[in-house]
Amino acid sequence: MNAPDPILRVAGLSASIDGQQVVEQVDFEVPATGVTAVLGRNGVGKTSTLKAVLGLISRSGVVEFDGARIDGEPTHRIVQRGIGYVPEDREVFASLTVAENLRLAERGTTPNRGMVDELFPDLIARSAQRAGSLSGGQQQMLSLARVLMNDNRLLMVDEPTKGLAPRIVTEVAAALERAAAVTPVLLVEQNLPVVRRLAHTVVVIEGGRVIHAGPAAELLDDDERTQQLLGVHSTDHGAPRGGTDHGAPKGDTDRSAPTGADESREETP
Amino acid sequence: MTMIRRLRTSPFTPWVIGGLLVGLVAVLPLLDLSLPGVLPGSTYTPGTLQLLAFAMVFAALALSYHLLFGVAGLLSFGHALYFALGAYGLGIVLRDTELALVPAMAVVLLAAIAVAAALGALSLRVSGIAFAMVTLAFAQAGSVLVRRNASVTNGEEGLPLRVDNIPAELVGVLNTRNVYWLALALLVVVFLIVAWFERSRAGHVVAATRENELRVRVLGMTPFRVKLITVVLAGGLAALVGMVYLLLQSGVTPAVTTPDFTLTLLVIVVLGGVGSRWGAVVGGLIYTLLDQRLTALARSEAIQDLPEFLRIPLSEPLFILGTLFILVVVLLPGGLAGVARRTLARADSARARAGRSLDEEATR
Amino acid sequence: MSTVLLLLITGLGLGALYFLVASGLSLIYGLMGVLNFAHGSFLTLGAFLGWEVARRMPDGSWLTFGVSILVGAVVGATVATLTELLLIRPLYLRHIEQVLVTVGLSLATVALFEGIWGVDPIYVVGPEWLNDTTDIAGALIPNDRFVLIAAAVIVLLGLVVFLKRTRYGLIIRAGVENRAMVTALGVDVRRAFTLVFAIGGAAAGIGGVLASHYFGYVSPLIGGSLLIFAFIVTVIGGLGSLTGAAIASVVVAVLQQFANFYLGGTGDFMVVALLAVVLLVKPTGLLGSKA
Numbered sequence: 001m002n003a004p005d006p007i008l009r010v011a012g013l014s015a016s017i018d019g020q021q022v023v024e025q026v027d028f029e030v031p032a033t034g035v036t037a038v039l040g041r042n043g044v045g046k047t048s049t050l051k052a053v054l055g056l057i058s059r060s061g062v063v064e065f066d067g068a069r070i071d072g073e074p075t076h077r078i079v080q081r082g083i084g085y086v087p088e089d090r091e092v093f094a095s096l097t098v099a100e101n102l103r104l105a106e107r108g109t110t111p112n113r114g115m116v117d118e119l120f121p122d123l124i125a126r127s128a129q130r131a132g133s134l135s136g137g138q139q140q141m142l143s144l145a146r147v148l149m150n151d152n153r154l155l156m157v158d159e160p161t162k163g164l165a166p167r168i169v170t171e172v173a174a175a176l177e178r179a180a181a182v183t184p185v186l187l188v189e190q191n192l193p194v195v196r197r198l199a200h201t202v203v204v205i206e207g208g209r210v211i212h213a214g215p216a217a218e219l220l221d222d223d224e225r226t227q228q229l230l231g232v233h234s235t236d237h238g239a240p241r242g243g244t245d246h247g248a249p250k251g252d253t254d255r256s257a258p259t260g261a262d263e264s265r266e267e268t269p
Numbered sequence: 270m271t272m273i274r275r276l277r278t279s280p281f282t283p284w285v286i287g288g289l290l291v292g293l294v295a296v297l298p299l300l301d302l303s304l305p306g307v308l309p310g311s312t313y314t315p316g317t318l319q320l321l322a323f324a325m326v327f328a329a330l331a332l333s334y335h336l337l338f339g340v341a342g343l344l345s346f347g348h349a350l351y352f353a354l355g356a357y358g359l360g361i362v363l364r365d366t367e368l369a370l371v372p373a374m375a376v377v378l379l380a381a382i383a384v385a386a387a388l389g390a391l392s393l394r395v396s397g398i399a400f401a402m403v404t405l406a407f408a409q410a411g412s413v414l415v416r417r418n419a420s421v422t423n424g425e426e427g428l429p430l431r432v433d434n435i436p437a438e439l440v441g442v443l444n445t446r447n448v449y450w451l452a453l454a455l456l457v458v459v460f461l462i463v464a465w466f467e468r469s470r471a472g473h474v475v476a477a478t479r480e481n482e483l484r485v486r487v488l489g490m491t492p493f494r495v496k497l498i499t500v501v502l503a504g505g506l507a508a509l510v511g512m513v514y515l516l517l518q519s520g521v522t523p524a525v526t527t528p529d530f531t532l533t534l535l536v537i538v539v540l541g542g543v544g545s546r547w548g549a550v551v552g553g554l555i556y557t558l559l560d561q562r563l564t565a566l567a568r569s570e571a572i573q574d575l576p577e578f579l580r581i582p583l584s585e586p587l588f589i590l591g592t593l594f595i596l597v598v599v600l601l602p603g604g605l606a607g608v609a610r611r612t613l614a615r616a617d618s619a620r621a622r623a624g625r626s627l628d629e630e631a632t633r
Numbered sequence: 634m635s636t637v638l639l640l641l642i643t644g645l646g647l648g649a650l651y652f653l654v655a656s657g658l659s660l661i662y663g664l665m666g667v668l669n670f671a672h673g674s675f676l677t678l679g680a681f682l683g684w685e686v687a688r689r690m691p692d693g694s695w696l697t698f699g700v701s702i703l704v705g706a707v708v709g710a711t712v713a714t715l716t717e718l719l720l721i722r723p724l725y726l727r728h729i730e731q732v733l734v735t736v737g738l739s740l741a742t743v744a745l746f747e748g749i750w751g752v753d754p755i756y757v758v759g760p761e762w763l764n765d766t767t768d769i770a771g772a773l774i775p776n777d778r779f780v781l782i783a784a785a786v787i788v789l790l791g792l793v794v795f796l797k798r799t800r801y802g803l804i805i806r807a808g809v810e811n812r813a814m815v816t817a818l819g820v821d822v823r824r825a826f827t828l829v830f831a832i833g834g835a836a837a838g839i840g841g842v843l844a845s846h847y848f849g850y851v852s853p854l855i856g857g858s859l860l861i862f863a864f865i866v867t868v869i870g871g872l873g874s875l876t877g878a879a880i881a882s883v884v885v886a887v888l889q890q891f892a893n894f895y896l897g898g899t900g901d902f903m904v905v906a907l908l909a910v911v912l913l914v915k916p917t918g919l920l921g922s923k924a
Contacts, residue, residue, distance in 0.1 A: 582745060
């Protein structure tokens with residue numbers, strides 16, 4: 001939060017869909033390293049905030065990316081500046097193959113296949129398969145892989161673990177952790193153990209406004225405050241999922257990297 | 270000053286102005302007014318009355334289309350079907366039966382309502398652009414029906430009006446002003462029905478479906494039923510207008526069955542301002558007069574003497590109207606009604622500003 | 634038997650015309666959500682300018698025929714591109730206004746064509762062979778049918794290769810499915826808009842020249858009449874689906890031919906009835922995913 005130069009700065013952002021106000025005067029900053037989580041109850045405007053930053057819905061206010069105003073630019077221009085967007089519900093192109101989904105996402109002339117090949121061998125093996133026939137978890141991996149094809153300066157990831165089996169949640173979290181080691185991430189996530197594992201800063205939104213911002217651990221360690229802001233206990237989600245977190249057989253190899261993210265978390269004063 | 274403002278904001282003011290206008294239009298046939306360039310002759314001459322009656326019929330038809338497009342947000346390309354049904358239906362009933370005018374009209378109206386209900390129920394299964402295409406297809410089938418079955422409809426020649434069972438007051442050039450008053454009455458009746466519907470519960474619900482179908486469904490109302498009611502009402506009114514058109518023109522030709530005819534209505538409603546009743550009326554009047562005057566202009570020497578690259582486009586009224594329409598869509602969102610609203614708002618804020626500075630001076 | 638064959642192949646020929654119009658309509662709608670009423674005018678202008686060039690060349694030669702088709706394609710692509718850039722693009726994402734603009738354009742251009750070329754049909758002359766017939770199993774098939782079918786097949790294959798093999802094809806296929814997500818991957822989808830207009834316009838222009846040989850004449854209304862059936866075809870086939878448009882083109886045209894012959898000229902009604910049935914059973918059309 002106190003990092004000198006945030007990668008993304010949002011001030012007075014408002015947005016509407018079909019004339020209905022969904023984001024109202026939101027201010028927050030995303031530090032240039034680590035994971036910043038956007039929290040809040042269902043339907044409070046988290047997804048809309050991300051869409052407004054990208055210009056996918058009509059918006060007003062100030063959005064600065066790496067010091068440059070981007071709130072007047074069309075979506076593709078904003079993305080080309082180096083923002084990778086993993087939308088809610090994956091939004092992979094069902095009628096296209098896995099390979100075509102990835103090819104479409106390539107922005108530069110030299111795609112960054114290394115990380116994708118390393119993180120998602122399963123997906124690469126299914127290159128010729130239509131994305132619509134993948135399982136939910138595989139689609140999420142594909143959606144993530146799409147953005148990791150490029151060298152981004154910020155990832156915006158919207159509920160990547162929604163509706164996934166616990167084992168897959170762990171895999172997704174591991175992949176994100178790996179990505180976050182090199183690129184700052186703005187993460188919308190309901191699963192608090194995942195937030196606790198990845199994020200070092202949290203922004204809480206309620207009714208389209210920011211009602212809290214601060215270090216992740218500080219909020220999540222304060223169960224009463226978490227309950228008050230999010231309507232859930234900070235440990236609620238943790239109990240059932242915590243077990244699988246450690247029990248996942250594949251998770252161990254994938255989680256060789258988390259130290260990177262953990263270190264960046266330590267850095268914040 | 271305050272009285273003017275109170276008049277401006279009173280909900281009754283438009284109705285009072287409307288009533289005065291209707292009264293003025295009603296006495297036109299008794300006056301000798303001429304508007305060179307706008308009207309072909311003095312206001313009591315049959316030619317001018319015929320044109321004005323024609324314009325009012327079009328305004329009434331545009332109002333029925335306004336119900337679909339402006340109120341319910343249904344983009345229909347098949348509205349001509351119901352208008353043609355009214356005109357051809359009445360023509361055929363009057364020719365083949367000995368029914369008097371009013372019972373014949375009632376029969377045709379019922380038939381039109383039945384057709385609107387059946388086709389409406391079918392086409393409302395899809396929405397948006399698909400609805401537009403489907404209504405277009407149905408109207409096209411109607412158009413083919415009219416052209417192919419010459420034994421019933423008289424094909425391309427057009428169906429002449431059999432006048433045997435029609436009151437003598439509505440027949441002949443000398444009685445044009447009676448038909449003119451009939452057209453005026455039609456316009457007033459259609460306007461009142463449309464206004465009443467928009468204020469009714471069904472009208473409010475259907476307007477809400479236009480904005481947000483999901484919310485209406487959540488509130489426990491079925492968008493399908495209110496939309497169907499709207500389609501049936503609009504179809505019935507269009508048929509009624511078609512019947513008056515038949516009386517006014519003493520016949521009907523297949524041109525009114527074509528998709529282009531519906532497109533003309535769309536042009537009128539957009540020109541006037543989507544969602545505005547007054548816009549539909551004014552758009553209908555202006556469009557008809559423009560169309561007629563542009564046709565006259567095309568034949569004038571001023572145009573005929575121009576070089577070819579100017580003469581050809583300018584002698585095609587529909588080219589000018591189509592281009593005008595494109596310009597309105599691109600440059601004047603909200604059409605004429607939008608322009609009027611913005612002008613009034615600007616005048617209001619200017620007056621408010623002036624008023625404030627006066628107040629300030631007074632306190633000083 | 635020979636009658637059935639004749640009707641079938643004539644139906645395929647007519648279906649080929651429908652497809653040349655409907656393929657562009659369907660792609661444009663699928664990608665941009667725009668119902669393009671001006672598509673018929675692209676076709677008509679292609680037909681007229683194809684004829685204007687042809688009449689300045691030797692009558693009845695294959696070269697003339699080939700050149701007129703090329704002219705039709707170029708003219709169709711050019712006016713379609715200009716339409717997209719000048720009228721559609723400024724109204725980006727305002728679908729109803731975009732439709733209205735194409736409506737205005739279709740009214741204005743048809744009137745303009747009437748002013749330039751008159752309302753009466755202008756008869757066109759093609760290579761002698763087109764007017765001959767070929768005997769297939771006892772059925773005498775007019776040769777122009779084969780040209781139509783061949784042209785539609787070539788256009789279809791060309792489109793499929795383009796859509797499957799090129800980056801823009803990929804963008805268009807993805808955009809038909811989810812346009813917003815394509816932009817969110819950093820792709821400027823508006824260039825693809827111009828491209829589908831150009832491709833659709835070219836197909837319509839080719840269709841215009843071929844239609845003038847199929848009907849034997851060209852008139853300002855030729856585009857509008859084909860456009861309505863092309864609309865029906867795109868709804869039946871499923872908006873946005875090229876394969877659906879191809880299948881529906883053939884089904885609609887063959888049905889039309891058979892009904893006209895065996896059911897007393899009721900072809901147009903059977904087509905509308907088919908539309909009604911499809912809407913009742915599957916409102917999204919044969920291969921469509923969105924209504």
